[in-house]
Amino acid sequence: MSRNEEFFNHITEGNTNKGEFITLGSAMLDGETIKNAYVNVPLKTMNRHGLIAGATGTGKTKTLQVLAENLSEKGVPVLLMDIKGDLSGLAQPSPGHVKIDERHEAIGLPFEAKSFPVEVMTLSEQDGVRLRATVSEFGPVLISRILDVTETQAGIISVIFKYCDDNKLPLLDLKDFKKILQYCTSEGKEEFQEEYGRISTASTGAILRKIVELEQQGGDLFFGEKSFDTQDLLRIADDGRGYINIIRLTDIQDRPKLFSTFMLSLLAEIYSTFPEQGDTGRPELIMFIDEAHLIFNEASDALLDQIESIVKLIRSKGVGLYFVTQNPTDVPEAVLSQLGLKVQHALRAFTAKDRKAIKLTAQNYPDTEYYDTAEVLTSLGTGEALVSALNEKGRPTPLAATMMRAPMSRMDVLTDSELSNLLSSSKMVKKYNETIDRESAYEILNEKIERAEAEEAKEKARKEKEALKKAESKRRTSSTRSNRMNPVVKVLTSATFIRSVFGILTKVMKK
Template sequence: MSVTNEEFVATISAGYTFAGPQIQLGAAILNGEVHKGAQVGIPLKMMNRHGLIAGATGSGKTKTLQILAEQLSQQGVPVLMMDVKGDLSGIAAVGVMNDKIQGRMDKVGIPYKLHASPVEFLTLSNEKGTRLRATVTEFGPVLFSKILELNDVQQGVVSLIFKYCDDNRLPLLDLSDFKKTLQFLTNEGKASIQQDYGSISSASTGTIMRKILELEQQDAELFFGEPSFEVDELLRKDAQGQGMVSIMRLVDIQDKPKLFSTFMLQLLAEVYATFPEVGDLDKPKLTIFIDEAHLIFDSATQTLLNQIETTIKLIRSKGVGIFFITQNPSDVPNSILGQLGLKIQHALRAFTAKDRKDIKLTSENFPLSKFYVIDQVLTNMGIGEAFVTGLNDKGIPTPLAYTMLRAPESRMDVLTEDEINYIAFNSKIISKYNKTIDRESAYEILNDKIEQFNNSKQEVAADKPAPRGV
């Protein structure tokens, strides 16, 4: 391609010049040369347009996520990050300057100041941090049925159970409550519900019970219950006005995609239901980064995918941006990829014929560029380099820029166990959520009813006269 450096710098500079604050990503590269005059960034106000960070293992995706999260926090935007691999905690500590970092920052021409972000550790299980829980009632019959992958008839049974519990003031707090209600309505309470609610087939109840047991095998009972986590906790800032970076520690659920999907759906549904409509703000209210996004999509049914797609479309109006991090863009369904305004594509590796096809397809999803042969550049990028394209402050796509990314200002390594313990111990909300509440719910109330039912049967049997002898 015959283009001059001046033409390249002018094109990139014009495409990435915005009014208002921005997230600084780095400087554009042409023919192996980094051009300081071709700065690449993202308008802060466009960070609720969602995005994708993709690339092969070791290409620098985690550090890119760190760059985005720490700059959002510095500009007062709270962040929620899903830490599946356990390598995001370093954002809580000040980074360390060395010659390699200094050399990179000199090349991109961006000022560098070591910095740490305020962090809250969250957990779905027994990891260190503030516990996240939600009640079955908060899911509602539709979402709960989608998680269990039920058909229309089975979903009708779930709706009946929710209605019965609501009418009879039976709190559905955890999975034990739901199972006990299902068992009660199938056995002791079967006759009492038929007139008002209709009958329940044993085939449907058997399927629903098996689905719940499948969920329990992934330790979902740790997630269902009280106290429920209030999503407004994700919007906190520290005394200096920095957005809180909430890190969801998920290292122990990599092999439990059902639990991960359940959590994500409930969280997004709760955020959408709770947050008010705000339209276009100067900056997002919250940004959510979902690492290892394939864990959500790999085993998702079409119904589940439709739910996620709908949420992604609508949640932007709540001031929330969602970013997926995965190895290959093909891990994310096309219907969702089409909703993403920012794409940061690190290197891809061509080891197989399928890899080469994926690279070709990925290259075709980027804007045309007279500066790059996209599929060739994708396989030759170094660590910490990526193609970037987003939306400018008017919503117009920016030109494709092969970018040397800046270095994070926080630690590019994990915290020690003692450092994690210190942050968790000093949390302002951990005492609120890391306690067990076992109030009377459907399980206990129905156990009492079953006991009364059995006692009455025994009394009737005892009152019957003994049969006369022949």
């Protein structure tokens, strides 16, 4: 048996094909593609999370695209974090190319151009389905983590949420939250202190500054109604394919707080609302985070802790998380150790630090007699990758340098007119893009303050009026008493006295 035949058997012996699977491409040996030596990933293990890594321009995003397409074909919904803005082309079929045909001929797979059911979403003012959540839905714990407040300030936030619950004050957006913070240390200070204790203005001032920082990064666009229902991520198209939900994040690099807020909200909501399902044979939802190194670099400690916890727990909900980044070392070790599928594109060794990182990366893959892993990592071409997955029994499959298949959809962005047409036909846009500003804590507290001010002004006017009446009454009483107590004044002002005086004066004048 030749070395190529041994290698073919080595790669394909684990491909039992008893269940559904995704074919990523065909294995390579000594730089040559072994036709029909398919590298498969069982669908049932896709909720074990994964990593797609490699230097810029090596084909990471296209691998993501291939996985998203094949998951959709299998009826599994997908959520993509599109930071570079080049994934919207999934909504249009590939125009094809000679090099694509050559690639698929070498792999042994037929190529078919297809478009996929796509929903474009946004956290900001970009076009797309608006993703929002209310402050109340976050709750005091998540809000405190997002704002990165002290333990004392977190306690104040918890008390404020309790006050709002007790007094039926909906906390929907950030202006509601700011208003209640101001109210509890000013107009409503006495009422608040009587029931919940004294709150320091220095602490509420610090929390307000954190909220303003979040607002400046677009938090005011995210918090509010209508809240996004995570069940809408699980939609299946009429033809049975899962929807590919693409969140446009091209402007998120300058807004790490906003992204942290969104990720905390999304992961917490998915974990709390999705039912436990164990290993059912197919995932409920697969999430891809493109350019994950940007997120991990900018993420708050709270977000990192939350991601680590979710990666460990969310698998039982049928949800898989896939991180797309330049180097595996960009991903925290606690997360990296939990990943089942690893697709490693080429790495570049320009510096001693790069060479050290490559050696560390090579140690993360199973040993194999067919490759010098560290050497292969630097010699892979565009659209080629080292692949290590889990088989149906949860065991690592043989490490395979793989010629990756090409995406069936367009490897480019949608034009403005294509995007406009896609959004105009979207039911989700009609459902979520209406801005609602119903009566909430802000309006209720303003009305309460206005009523209190009106009552105060009315009471003040009443007191002033009473004071004037009392003063007038006192003056009259004083005058009356004075006249009654002075008999001389009485005589001098009497009519008899005045007539007598005028009579005397008349007689004197006559004489």
